[in-house]
Amino acid sequence: MVSDNKTLDKVYTAQNSEQLMDAYKDWATKYDSDTVCEFGYVAHIESAKALDKALDDKECRILDAGCGTGLVAEELSKLGYTQMDALDYSKEMLEKAAVKKLYQDYIQADLNAPLDMPDDSYDAVVCTGTFTYGHVKPHAFNELVRVSKPGGIVCFTIREGAFEDYDYRSQMLKIEQENNWELLEMQDTDYLKNEGVRCKMCTYRVTK
Ligand SMILES: C[S@@+](CC[C@H](N)C(=O)[O-])C[C@H]1O[C@@H](n2cnc3c(N)ncnc32)[C@H](O)[C@@H]1O
Numbered sequence: 001m002v003s004d005n006k007t008l009d010k011v012y013t014a015q016n017s018e019q020l021m022d023a024y025k026d027w028a029t030k031y032d033s034d035t036v037c038e039f040g041y042v043a044h045i046e047s048a049k050a051l052d053k054a055l056d057d058k059e060c061r062i063l064d065a066g067c068g069t070g071l072v073a074e075e076l077s078k079l080g081y082t083q084m085d086a087l088d089y090s091k092e093m094l095e096k097a098a099v100k101k102l103y104q105d106y107i108q109a110d111l112n113a114p115l116d117m118p119d120d121s122y123d124a125v126v127c128t129g130t131f132t133y134g135h136v137k138p139h140a141f142n143e144l145v146r147v148s149k150p151g152g153i154v155c156f157t158i159r160e161g162a163f164e165d166y167d168y169r170s171q172m173l174k175i176e177q178e179n180n181w182e183l184l185e186m187q188d189t190d191y192l193k194n195e196g197v198r199c200k201m202c203t204y205r206v207t208k
Pocket of ligand 1: 020024043044065066067068069070071072087088089090093109110111112127128129130135136
């Protein structure tokens with residue numbers, strides 16, 4: 001997947017975690033302005049709306065998995081949520097997120113690997129912009145379910161194109177068949193509006 005933007009290309013064509021984290025290290029300072037202003041990124045707004053629709057307690061404990069610079073937390077904060085932890089593999093993105101002072105805890109971890117975190121830790125997990133080319137793979141859904149409490153909500157985006165190319169749907173269906181989550185909503189929404197890119201916005205209830 002190649003775009004006409006060099007920064008985005010470096011992110012999307014990374015061959016491994018090291019290259020991807022190197023790309024985010026360079027991008028961290030300009031990420032918010034590039035994504036929101038230049039590309040018309042709206043996934044953070046759509047995710048916060050989708051998660052809020054499924055939750056009934058503003059005091060619930062939320063993990064922002066692949067939090068980046070904290071754009072999702074900014075939107076959730078506007079909606080009244082206060083109990084949020086930040087997780088990202090990029091130290092530089094976590095540092096940018098910390099400046100916004102919206103999270104309780106900051107966790108540097110790889111979502112493609114088992115998380116060093118107890119089962120049933122969160123009422124909700126939001127994961128926006130990370131199920132995409134060269135980022136987080138379908139098996140990561142299992143860890144999002146594991147760290148969520150029974151009855152918890154898992155809300156995430158999957159970029160169009162990657163949705164098909166990485167076959168995320170198979171793993172989503174497998175977890176449904178294993179009765180570990182149930183689909184509440186899946187719809188197509190804008191993702192990078194100025195680039196004409198959309199995504200699947202998915203909301204599941206954990207039923208394990
Ligand atoms: C497109 S950004 C999205 C950030 C934020 N959620 C948002 O909506 O603005 C993707 C984020 O996923 C992080 N990421 C990529 N691969 C990861 C991995 N394997 N584990 C944890 N975070 C990862 C990147 O460091 C980056 O901060």
